Amino acid sequence: MSELADFMDIWEPVIGLEVHVQLATHSKAFSSSGVAFGKPPNELTDPVVLGLPGALPVFNKAALEAAVRLGIATSSKIRARSRFARKHYFYPDSPKGYQITQADEPICEDGAIEILTPGPEGGRKKIRLIRIHLEEDAGKSTHAANASLVDLNRCGVPLCEVVTHPELGSAEEAAELMRSLNRLARYLGVSEGDMEKGQMRCDANVSVRRRGEDRLGTRTELKNINSFRFVQKAIEHEILRQIRILEEGGTIVQETRLWDADKGASFTMRTKEEANDYRYLPDPDLPPLVVDGPTMAAVMRSMPELPMQKLDRFGRDYGLREQEAYQLIGERALADFLDESVRAHGNPASARTIATWIANELLGALNAAGKTIAQSPVTPTHLARLVQLIESDTISGKMAKDVFDKSFTTGAMPDQIVEAEGLRQLSDPMEIERIARAVLAANERQVAAFKAGKDSLFGFFVGQVMRETGGRANPQVTSDVLRRLLS
């Protein structure tokens, strides 16, 4: 957004995010009805979800473990005793008239998420988290002309709400934070992180101030931004809206604005004066939530290597540049593919070559075929072998591309393809000399011209040798032999 860039010397955006992460549990946060996406309306309810009189909540162990995992992965302080509270508001998709959430005593506090800041002078930036708390999701309302319809399938699904400090400096950083959190959640297995299914939803607090100013400007809250792209777009839009108001001498109204992705605009939902009074109450149905030693230990033991740790290791052990590595840590399966390929190959010095093959060829092929990394016909063993064949001069880099394609199509090992198709590179200088002599003998006129100074004919002789060998001749050896014979 160049329009925005023009203002950035003078104005500094300050952004904080509240991200709702849907936890990947089988059953709901406080009852045992199932969690699933895309079911017919109201098929996933029970007395607790419906808020029937007399129904009582009982908390899901898997949701607690997910929050602890997320807490540990973000270096948060995990509260030994946290508490559930009731947040009151009347809305048809909130059946009890309150949401069970955490208020004063959230399960996690003071964590951080490291992001790679975008742009040419990009580096790493630690975004501090105020808190991560557990809560239940609401149902879904759809709106027609005269009525709203309420489906409670999603109601009661466990969420972690992740709240950052207001220290994101641009819409790009905000989007990057979302991507980092999404990646982290998927690595940890705490969420599937599918934005399309609403498994990650973002509210953003946005304000701007003159550069050099200490005080924060008046903020607005943007609600309902539900894709990485919209996060960036909605925030950019809001930053620009605020700057324009301020440049014209206006003031920002503290308010909640709803982002409308279709219109590409936001509109006022409510102002501060109309703010809800949620009348928080420690939930008397739920005693304090305890995270004990064994729970912590079990979660610690099961922690995977985290994305940023992988990024560091790929740089340190594999010699990858940060941007190269960054793409490969995007998905845990992809990073694992690299590790397994390097392991199958046996020499970490080749990791960078392997990484390049993954980034340039494998991802393209998967993308074209509409396959995930887990469905890849080319396995780490295939790829390791392919790189070994190149390195041993068994095939040329150019042939390797064909071998890769055939391997991807058929699932055959590169060795098999090389053998079956006779693609083994010809590197024996004696054999090449025999062919080269025949080529030169058959092209006396050109030899004479070359010797008379027409250097450009060298390529012609190489080409003829290649033609005779079906492209299998090692280019370097061929060129060495020809130079000797022609000198």
Place this chain on the structure above:
Amino acid sequence: MIDLVWQSAAELARRVKAKEISAVDLSRAYLDRIAALDPKLGTFLRVDKSAAIRRAVEIDGQLAKGEDVGPLAGVPIALKDVLVTEGLATTAASRILGGWIPPYDGTVVARLRAAGAVILGKLNCDEFAMGSSNENSAYKPCKNPWDLTRTPGGSSGGSAAAVAAAFCAASLGTDTGGSIRQPAAMCGVVGVKPTYGRVSRYGVVAFASSLDQVGPLARSVEDAALLLEVISGFDPRDSTSIQEPAPKLRDAHKAGVAGLKIGLPVEYRSDDLDPEIAAAVARAADMLRDAGAAVVDVSLPHTRYALPVYYILAPAEASSNLARYDGVRYGLRKPADALIDVYKTTRGAGFGAEVKRRIMLGTYTLRSGYYDAYYKKAQQVRALIKRDFDAAFASCDAILAPVTPTPAFELGAKSNPIDMYLADVFTLSCNLAGLPGASVPAAMSGKGLPIGVQIMGKPLDEHTVLRVAGHIEANAGVRDHKPAFATQPIGAPA
């Protein structure tokens, strides 16, 4: 059959199991009485005659096949209308739940059914269990069988009156601030509020979640113990359920009190206390002393704060618990063009005056900026009240106290809410401290009204509470008193 219906639940179960009587005949005996007499008393909001007979037939069938049908085999029980019953309307005596037929049974209901009980129907009470006279029922008044111009107490007024009138062998009520013990005392029956967490709240229409407990009302301590054994014990559906097995209580009433230390709180000796009540407590103390118990003074210094603490905490929790009644998923809906008006008119029309008062009160104290001064402060003083009891129980095994400031008062006598709240002044602390408490008939007033005394015990020590209650019951000499209303011969059922 008049003798039969006055039998103890334990005896009735024995007779049904021995096939001396059929479960069907037994249920019919009660149903006939209800049909004939209850129109004047108003204890039942709903009688489920066909389901009761069906269940009784089933029990007789099981017994004929030699199957074990449980400790309450064929015993007709009735339930306060805040207990959720699958397939049987549950309204909490409120218009807002009018006609709601639950798709599930609460845990206590399921446990009663599994024990062989026959459920006769749903009993009148104060709306959402908020009240001390049953006058807050949205449907009809309930009267005291000892004097039809007086209240049976509340909120479990129907539960107490129905047992006193032998419309059922026993009943269940709920007690948030005295709602079992106070009507039990006023109707001359035994009522027990168990330790908080002893009995599952799953399927109990919530009033104040940190205080609510279900408990039995019965014509004897033994029957109350029998019911309590059946309904108590750990329930995984209630996060506040205590992980303890159901206690063995059947023989507690016979265990005697020799060697027990009984505390008398000095703060409960008030000049305002009705002299007949004070005399009943003193007499009960004498009975215990005579049987070898030591009676000692104990102090509960924060007693006078129990009422304000209770009337902050209970309405706050109630305002939250009653937020679900919005006319969207069940119950009453007043149509309106805008959603906000659906909410407001539905709730405005669906809730009665006392419920609205408490919702407003709870909303007031939970507002941001008010929470610390009210709710949090009340929770802190609640902790002090609990400490008082902990300290008192260091020097005694049970506490003897009045249940009510006066015997049953006249319908309409208390029009000021504070006056009504004061009716629970002796029972609130027990809920705030989460203790087990019982009311047992101990005397008759000069006007022929029953007077109960209260026994409070240590957490989970229902056994000692029932021991003391059993001793008073055995020695008070009021056990065979029956309300004249309930002993009149009944004609053909209506």
Place this chain on the structure above:
Amino acid sequence: MVRLTRDEVLELAHLARLALTDDEVERLRGELAQILTHMEALSTVNTVGVAPMTHAVPMDLRLRPDEVAPSLMPEVALAAAPDKVDGQFRVPNIIKTQAES
């Protein structure tokens, strides 16, 4: 002595979503003030260092294994709904209402 204004009562009624008649508002204004005044007794109690008590019986939250039990059939879930259509609960349009509230 606690006093409430009529507007305060109306504000509470709005928060609690209760339609009240003028009579009810007036009566509640007096009653609430009276009850709240009664509660002022608590302010004299020294509670420094006393932890607020939610439950008299101390306990930790018990956790439920992440297991799915059958849901209610949609027709059962909706059986008591005063207004429903196509397996969903129906209410007046929320977005419109929001703007008005």
